[in-house]
Amino acid sequence: MGFVIDLLLEKSLDVFYTPIFMKKNRPAYKLSVLCNVEKEEEILDIIFKHTTTIGIRKYFVERDILKREIIDFKSSFGDVKLKIVFHKDNKYIYPEYESIKKIAIKEDISIIDLYREVVSEYEKKSKFNL
Structure with a gap:
């Protein structure tokens, strides 16, 4: 598979x-x-x-997607791509997996801790427009 x-x-x-x-x-x-x-x-x-299949079932689906922007963010760990997602009055920040994976391996940091730290840094900097 x-x-x-x-x-x-x-x-x-x-x-x-x-x-x-x-x-x-x-x-x-x-x-x-x-x-x-x-x-x-x-x-x-x-x-x-x-594969060994002899038949495939197909069907169409619809998809709703949220407005999003991908930005380059200079964190204290290095450059990270962030996906900024908007839903109504809310904004969500998601570091791109491949971006933080490289840093986590290089720096021997937990990817979960790195994820949280990068989001926190971004929120602090964007709050004060630094």
Whole structure:
């Protein structure tokens, strides 16, 4: 599954699989792929070529997304990409995973602690417009 997921992630919005049991209590995996319609044929080709499935169920879904901005933030740990997300009168700050992962590895810091510290630094600086 790991190989197929890597291939699918290059063409899709997101991919995940769930362990399930089929009829006669046979273990299996449910592969879920979120993709744009334009990529559907490529996605199907990957799944049929690299798995043992002989059928795929498809359905369309709608998606609501929040307004967002991605900014570069100079934290005390280094440069971090932040996703600023807006919902009604609320603003949420999310450090981009790959951005803080590199710092956490380099500095040997817990990614959770780094996440919290970067958000705290951003909130302090933006509050005072520094």
